[in-house]
Amino acid sequence: MQAAPAPTLMDSAGVWAALGEIPDPEIPTISIVDLGVVRAVDLSDEAVSVELLPTFVGCPALEVIRAAVEDRLAGVRPRVDVAFSFAEPWTTERITDRGRLGLIAGGFAPPTPGGPSRASSPIVPLDVAVTCPTCGSRRTRLDNVFGPTLCRSIRYCLDCRQPFEGFKVV
Amino acid sequence: MTAGGGLPTPAREGLEALLLALADDELVIGYWDSEWTGIAPMLEEDVAMTSLATDELGHARAFYTLLGELTGRDPDAIAYDRPADAFRHARIVDHPRTDWAFSIARRWLYDTADAVRLEALASSSYLPLAELVAKVRREERYHVMHADSWLRRLAGSDAVARGHLERAWTMLIDDGPGVFAPLPGEAALVESGILPVAMDELAGRWIAQADAVAADLGLTRPRPSTTASRARSRLDHSADFEWLWTEITSVRKLDPAATW
Numbered sequence: 001m002q003a004a005p006a007p008t009l010m011d012s013a014g015v016w017a018a019l020g021e022i023p024d025p026e027i028p029t030i031s032i033v034d035l036g037v038v039r040a041v042d043l044s045d046e047a048v049s050v051e052l053l054p055t056f057v058g059c060p061a062l063e064v065i066r067a068a069v070e071d072r073l074a075g076v077r078p079r080v081d082v083a084f085s086f087a088e089p090w091t092t093e094r095i096t097d098r099g100r101l102g103l104i105a106g107g108f109a110p111p112t113p114g115g116p117s118r119a120s121s122p123i124v125p126l127d128v129a130v131t132c133p134t135c136g137s138r139r140t141r142l143d144n145v146f147g148p149t150l151c152r153s154i155r156y157c158l159d160c161r162q163p164f165e166g167f168k169v170v
Numbered sequence: 171m172t173a174g175g176g177l178p179t180p181a182r183e184g185l186e187a188l189l190l191a192l193a194d195d196e197l198v199i200g201y202w203d204s205e206w207t208g209i210a211p212m213l214e215e216d217v218a219m220t221s222l223a224t225d226e227l228g229h230a231r232a233f234y235t236l237l238g239e240l241t242g243r244d245p246d247a248i249a250y251d252r253p254a255d256a257f258r259h260a261r262i263v264d265h266p267r268t269d270w271a272f273s274i275a276r277r278w279l280y281d282t283a284d285a286v287r288l289e290a291l292a293s294s295s296y297l298p299l300a301e302l303v304a305k306v307r308r309e310e311r312y313h314v315m316h317a318d319s320w321l322r323r324l325a326g327s328d329a330v331a332r333g334h335l336e337r338a339w340t341m342l343i344d345d346g347p348g349v350f351a352p353l354p355g356e357a358a359l360v361e362s363g364i365l366p367v368a369m370d371e372l373a374g375r376w377i378a379q380a381d382a383v384a385a386d387l388g389l390t391r392p393r394p395s396t397t398a399s400r401a402r403s404r405l406d407h408s409a410d411f412e413w414l415w416t417e418i419t420s421v422r423k424l425d426p427a428a429t430w
Contacts, residue, residue: 057305058228086232086298089305122285124311144214145312146221150228154217170308 010076015041015048018072025064026149030102032065036094039087047079053090056150056170092169104133109140109155109166130166132157140164174240174296181362184355185296186240187258188365190248191353191404192287193233194259197249198411199280200226201418202267211270222277222313229306236298250422254407254415261403262345266410271324271334272341278317279342279380283349285314286376295363325387339389346380347373348403 092111137159204223234245350373359365
């Protein structure tokens with residue numbers, strides 16, 4: 001009788017796929033990969049290293065995301081290193097098209113695309129039309145650029161009369 | 171293993187002082203403004219102040235983390251395990267939140283000064299700092315927008331609102347340049363490019379900006395602080411700050427070894 005084949009070591013594509021199964025801690029309809037939080041994955045025989053970008057520096061969910069990545073990749077290699085870095089700033093432009101659809105499915109308005117990409121631009125335009133994720137109307141208003149989390153603003157739809165949250169452009 | 175191993179001692183000491191100043195400024199204003207939670211004049215400002223304060227505390231933690239990487243110390247220990255007189259925040263954030271106009275005027279004066287400081291540090295030769303600053307600046311934009319909007323709202327309102335704002339502006343305007351108080355080891359910082367622009371020049375840029383806005387709104391014009399008052403700015407703390415220090419260190423003191 002043949003011995004069972006040795007288990008195949010997960011490759012880079014496999015790690016990215018595994019990370020794609022990890023949802024944002026608050027928004028189950030978007031993964032951390034589609035949120036643009038995962039910057040890089042490095043694999044050797046001894047270790048898998050994941051580099052994450054903080055969405056907002058003060059985000060309280062960062063440690064939850066780190067723990068979720070460590071848990072998901074446990075056993076993939078003898079050592080699992082997960083670290084946050086500022087090698088480049090996380091911006092809302094990193095959210096993928098699939099991620100944007102996931103945000104809408106979760107009841108959130110995605111960030112206005114093409115926002116000011118240079119940090120030196122001193123203002124972020126607020127008078128932009130945002131589509132209601134519930135009914136699709138563009139008759140919405142901004143009630144508060146700040147919201148219950150660092151990444152979201154509070155908006156209201158004048159047609160379906162639902163409040164909703166939209167991602168802050170950063 | 172600590173970071174910054176290649177830095178000569180004067181530049182390294184200057185960098186530690188700079189990071190501590192950045193971190194302490196953000197920590198202290200973050201805690202003061204967090205007090206508005208539950209009691210802000212409007213519900214939406216309750217949400218705004220909480221969000222702003224959370225941003226500031228997050229920025230503080232990130233600066234303490236950079237300092238921890240240089241010194242080999244835990245960031246929480248750096249922040250909380252020291253006496254009140256070891257804090258190095260600028261006097262402008264030393265004051266309690268006082269009233270709404272005071273908090274708004276203080277946020278405007280501090281956040282615009284911070285923006286001038288961060289703009290210079292964006293090209294710091296110390297890469298970990300330049301990278302963090304690039305991220306922090308993107309978030310701080312919303313802070314200045316909020317403060318500016320409220321400053322104009324109060325200035326353009328009735329005599330009661332303008333009176334509160336004028337009083338606050340008069341009390342705070344001399345403290346603004348203290349954000350740019352000369353740091354120990356600053357010469358080495360400038361020479362090494364860690365601080366690309368000297369604090370003196372940054373103070374001048376900020377004073378010009380504050381002066382222009384004050385003129386635009388018809389507020390009392392700022393008078394630049396003397397060098398002496400700028401030098402003492404990060405060393406003198408009020409009884410109000412002593413009270414805050416007791417509050418913010420009280421939980422950790424219950425059990426310094428606790429893990430969460």
